[in-house]
Amino acid sequence: MSKRISFLGFFMVFVFFIILFRLFDLIVLKGDYYSDKLNTMTNNIVLGESTPRGRIYDRNMNLLVDNKSTPVIYYNNVLGLSSDEEIEYIYKLVNYVFVDYKGITDADIKDFIINRDKDKLDSRISSYEWDLLESRKLTKEDIYNLKVSRISKSEMDSLSETDLEASYIYSLINNGYYYEDKVIKDTNVTDKEIAYISENFSELGGFNIKYKWERVYLYGDTFRSLLGNISKISKEDKSYYLNLGYSLNDIVGSSFLEKQYEYLLKGEKSKYEIVNQRLNLIEEGSRGKDIVLTIDINLQMEVEKVLEEELKNAKSYPATDYYDHAFVVIQEPSTGEVLAISGKQIVKNGKKYKVYDYTQHILTDSVTPGSVVKGASMSVGYKYGAINIGEYMYDDCIKIYSKPEKCSYTKLGRINDIDALAYSSNIYQFKTAFKVAKFDYGYNKKFNLDNKYFSLYRNMFNEYGLGVKTGIDLPNESIGMVGKDYSSDLYLNYTIGQYDTYTPLQLSQYITTIANGGKRVKMHLLKGYYDDDNNFIEKETVVLNELSLDKKYLSRIKKGFEAVMDYGLGKNYMGKVSKPAAKTGTSESFIDTNNDGVVDSKTLTNTFIGYAPYNNPKMTITVVSPDIVYIDTYTTSRSYANHRITRRISEKFFEIYEN
Numbered sequence: 001m002s003k004r005i006s007f008l009g010f011f012m013v014f015v016f017f018i019i020l021f022r023l024f025d026l027i028v029l030k031g032d033y034y035s036d037k038l039n040t041m042t043n044n045i046v047l048g049e050s051t052p053r054g055r056i057y058d059r060n061m062n063l064l065v066d067n068k069s070t071p072v073i074y075y076n077n078v079l080g081l082s083s084d085e086e087i088e089y090i091y092k093l094v095n096y097v098f099v100d101y102k103g104i105t106d107a108d109i110k111d112f113i114i115n116r117d118k119d120k121l122d123s124r125i126s127s128y129e130w131d132l133l134e135s136r137k138l139t140k141e142d143i144y145n146l147k148v149s150r151i152s153k154s155e156m157d158s159l160s161e162t163d164l165e166a167s168y169i170y171s172l173i174n175n176g177y178y179y180e181d182k183v184i185k186d187t188n189v190t191d192k193e194i195a196y197i198s199e200n201f202s203e204l205g206g207f208n209i210k211y212k213w214e215r216v217y218l219y220g221d222t223f224r225s226l227l228g229n230i231s232k233i234s235k236e237d238k239s240y241y242l243n244l245g246y247s248l249n250d251i252v253g254s255s256f257l258e259k260q261y262e263y264l265l266k267g268e269k270s271k272y273e274i275v276n277q278r279l280n281l282i283e284e285g286s287r288g289k290d291i292v293l294t295i296d297i298n299l300q301m302e303v304e305k306v307l308e309e310e311l312k313n314a315k316s317y318p319a320t321d322y323y324d325h326a327f328v329v330i331q332e333p334s335t336g337e338v339l340a341i342s343g344k345q346i347v348k349n350g351k352k353y354k355v356y357d358y359t360q361h362i363l364t365d366s367v368t369p370g371s372v373v374k375g376a377s378m379s380v381g382y383k384y385g386a387i388n389i390g391e392y393m394y395d396d397c398i399k400i401y402s403k404p405e406k407c408s409y410t411k412l413g414r415i416n417d418i419d420a421l422a423y424s425s426n427i428y429q430f431k432t433a434f435k436v437a438k439f440d441y442g443y444n445k446k447f448n449l450d451n452k453y454f455s456l457y458r459n460m461f462n463e464y465g466l467g468v469k470t471g472i473d474l475p476n477e478s479i480g481m482v483g484k485d486y487s488s489d490l491y492l493n494y495t496i497g498q499y500d501t502y503t504p505l506q507l508s509q510y511i512t513t514i515a516n517g518g519k520r521v522k523m524h525l526l527k528g529y530y531d532d533d534n535n536f537i538e539k540e541t542v543v544l545n546e547l548s549l550d551k552k553y554l555s556r557i558k559k560g561f562e563a564v565m566d567y568g569l570g571k572n573y574m575g576k577v578s579k580p581a582a583k584t585g586t587s588e589s590f591i592d593t594n595n596d597g598v599v600d601s602k603t604l605t606n607t608f609i610g611y612a613p614y615n616n617p618k619m620t621i622t623v624v625s626p627d628i629v630y631i632d633t634y635t636t637s638r639s640y641a642n643h644r645i646t647r648r649i650s651e652k653f654f655e656i657y658e659n
Contacts, residue, residue, distance in 0.1 A: 051287045053215070054287065058296060067214065068214055092203070112163075113155070114147050222300055222304060229255050232248075233250060255475075261473075264291055268285050289529050295340065310645045317639040320630070325344060326626075327362050330620065331619065333512050344358050368589055369587060371587075373585070375560070377495040378420070378432070379554070391417060421563060424584065449486065454491050458494075464547070465512075467480065483500055515581075522543075573650075577653075578654075580614065580650070581611055585608070586604055586605070588603075604628055605626045606625045607642070608642055
């Protein structure tokens with residue numbers, strides 16, 4: 001027995017020491033950890049109102065997008081306030097504040113009547129039904145539903161506008177979490193309404209004024225579409241933003257740059273702890289980071305002005321029936337920064353024409369580019385030893401079996417590689433393509449193409465940015481149309497830009513790659529941003545790839561582009577600009593003019609890509625005018641809108657940047 005007692009005593013002491021050790025561990029060693037965990041589990045943390053978004057500047061620190069505060073009438077629940085008191089305060093409010101009650105429902109109205117006229121609605125419940133509630137054979141919800149069913153239509157129709165406003169406000173303040181501010185009115189709040197609430201808020205039981213933030217666009221519609229919009233979170237994006245810690249009523253960037261750089265522009269909300277149904281501030285919020293764009297807003301305004309004027313001017317020329325839009329992209333060659341980017345569309349409105357912004361389509365619309373691609377085509381010939389620097393060929397028409405004869409716009413005679421670019425020879429490209437494919441050309445000879453040679457061209461074009469995404473920091477970029485069919489005839493068409501289609505962005509990246517010496521740099525609109533310490537963090541230049549082409553061949557292509565502007569088809573295209581280099585292009589396009597799904601008309605599309613000065617490029621310019629001429633007409637007159645747009649904008653660029 002004594003052994004058992006001793007063992008029991010020893011066991012109790014052992015258990016006591018274990019408990020003591022655990023208490024020491026919980027209270028002393030891990031006290032802070034468990035204290036924090038307890039606070040997390042027992043205290044609710046909520047976020048405050050959205051803070052101002054970051055401002056948006058252009059490259060010269062001209063402010064493009066700012067914030068302005070607008071008044072909001074809101075309600076914050078007062079602890080212990082009865083529904084009778086709430087309704088009393090609501091009626092005080094609606095005597096001085098107009099609230100649009102269009103969103104009210106019959107259910108909202110009936111709920112308001114039940115709470116406003118309690119005695120009357122209680123009297124509509126029989127003593128028998130009250131007894132059933134008492135005996136738990138009916139629930140409070142059942143009684144409520146009986147009251148709802150006993151409110152007549154005539155009773156609802158007899159409510160005045162003031163009553164309807166009051167019922168709508170009552171529904172607003174009794175939805176959502178208790179601690180949340182309920183928005184009563186956030187648009188068209190008048191000075192009189194602000195004055196009344198500000199002077200009488202202590203007598204309005206929780207109704208007050210606060211301010212929300214809205215975007216202000218200091219340059220109006222200039223560059224407006226690509227700046228993007230802000231809005232409440234959409235159903236489609238709900239899960240994405242909730243996973244990032246947003247609230248459903250938050251305002252977020254919903255398109256273009258506002259959406260692309262939401263993570264920088266959004267502010268950090270204040271954090272509150274709910275204690276006894278009140279909010280205590282635990283962390284102050286901060287506004288979003290300011291971002292700086294690559295855009296020069298003064299240049300952008302000039303580009304948009306020229307586009308609008310020249311589109312209107314073009315309509316005074318014949319055969320412009322289907323010419324209704326044009327695009328311009330200007331880049332800094334070494335960094336890929338976009339200095340200006342615009343698209344405009346002209347629409348006939350009665351007897352007059354009106355011009356609208358069309359810039360968003362610059363990401364998705366593609367064109368058959370024509371001869372501007374011949375620099376890339378020449379690269380293939382050089383790379384695979386099909387032609388040598390300075391090699392001469394004879395420009396006359398060619399024909400392959402079962403296909404129509406192919407020619408340049410005129411017979412150019414004996415020309416070398418530089419002249420082939422200057423005068424835009426199709427034949428030089430065709431004969432080079434024959435050599436690339438190791439085909440011994442003969443008039444009307446059958447040409448059976450091995451598709452791998454088609455791929456040689458496409459791969460080189462891709463290195464320049466043609467047929468692949470540019471990487472621009474905007475959503476929904478297209479790669480244009482990549483043809484799926486292969487044939488000897490299409491192979492030849494490809495070399496002169498008459499098969500695959502490209503976007504203006506891709507054409508801009510292509511000429512920029514040539515201008516900067518062979519580096520395909522990622523296009524971008526964000527120059528940088530200011531961090532929390534107000535340090536400017538500049539976006540790094542991203543090189544997507546370098547051309548797999550010997551530098552001597554690229555230099556030769558650049559010489560050809562200089563010749564285009566010196567004595568070739570592009571002479572005077574850039575006006576008085578010093579030392580320009582460029583390539584022009586004209587392509588056949590086929591369109592459906594009556595929207596019946598059938599292509600029924602043929603047009604010409606003009607493109608231009610260039611840079612200047614050629615010894616130290618400061619800019620590249622791309623101008624695209626789809627369907628500029630309707631060629632199924634008898635007129636020989638042509639619109640030179642693409643030429644005028646290019647000249648005016650090129651001269652304006654150097655006027656701005658050389659002064």
